[in-house]
Amino acid sequence: MHNDRLSIYEIAQRVDTKSDDYCALSDRIWAMPELAFEEHRSVAEQIALLEREGFRITKNVGGMATAFVAEHGSGGAIVGFLGEFDALPALAQVSGVTEHKPTTNGAPGHG
Incomplete structure (x- = not known):
């Protein structure tokens, strides 16, 4: 089949x-x-x-x-993505760590 x-x-x-x-x-x-x-x-x-x-x-x-x-297509599985990204250096999370560790507390990005 x-x-x-x-x-x-x-x-x-x-x-x-x-x-x-x-x-x-x-x-x-x-x-x-x-x-x-x-x-x-x-x-x-x-x-x-x-x-x-x-x-x-x-x-x-x-x-x-x-x-x-x-x-794309119809009648099949539905897959959803939320594309959230910050491409600005120094406005985000410290790289290489998995816990919340902002580069600057309260700053744009993940501060």
Whole structure:
């Protein structure tokens, strides 16, 4: 019997084939730091990659210019991601630690 559902292994393989694209996207986002709710260039980069992959994009979700929903296919599993990132050095968490340790208490980012 044919099953249209992918196994976790098959999903991981598909993600691996795209890892260069995902890493390049991550590097581009890191290279253009933007403040919270002003991540317009970063959002444009993410949307461009997803559109190339055939995703349907709904922009301005919840009235937020930097929020979007990307959908692909229908009738299957639903996977959600919350892409929250801070690309500004010194406005975030101390690197290399897993506990909350801001670089500056109360600063933008995870302070």
